Amino acid sequence: MRLVDLSHAIVSGMPQWPGDDQSLRVVRHSEHGPSSCESSRVEFGCHIGTHVDAPRHFLAGAGGVDDMPLERFAGPAVVVRPVPGVGPGPLPASLLDGIDLEGIGFVLFDTGWSRYWGQPRYYEDWPWLSGELAGRLASCGLKGVGLDTPSLDGFNGRRAHDLCAAAGMVNLENLANLGELPTRGFSVLALPLKLAATEASPVRAVALFDR
DSSP states (O other), X not given: OEEEXXXXXXXXXXOOSTTOOOOOEEEEEEOOBTTBOOEEEEEOOTTSXXXXXXXXXXXXXXXOTTTSOGGGGEEEEEEEOOXXXXXXXXXXXXXXXXXXXXXXXXXXXXXXXXXXXXXXXXXXXXXXXXXXXXXXXXXXXXXXXXXXXXXXXXXXXXXXXXXXXXXXXXXXXXXXXXXXXXXXXXXXXXXBOOOTTOSEEEBOOEEEEOO
């Protein structure tokens, strides 16, 4: 089995969603010594780094990351690649034209925006799902959708989140290394921490190949 890491490293001081403190804080309780070992406490926001949004994020009463079946976070995937160098703005529904989604669990959009990860520009504006595109995805019986951008929506939008949440889908955001993947022939695994009564969780997302 071959794995491709689709997650960004979480580091202190990295850029984050404007006005939303998702900062990583690591507190060392003890260090290595003759009679001690290293022990730490970690604090972070649920939407830090590469993470998954459960429907509960935008839909009251919907499932959170702790009560959704694990099967919802894994499945066969395809990669959709917009025009190289696509800039900020809505991605059109026509990107799905001619793509066979039969038996597919996840659609991943490789916009190339992850090249700005770690830079302030990453969170200034980005490619996002148009309402029409999100609606088509929500009607396909998918488990989830993923992007290499901060959000399914633009900075002040929520239409894509609402449509996907209503369809019971999970959202993978801030994905990395999508350019290393073929358009199909692999599965995605993005298990959240089992955080009780929460709407999101960091994940170690990976693409799995049988060989």
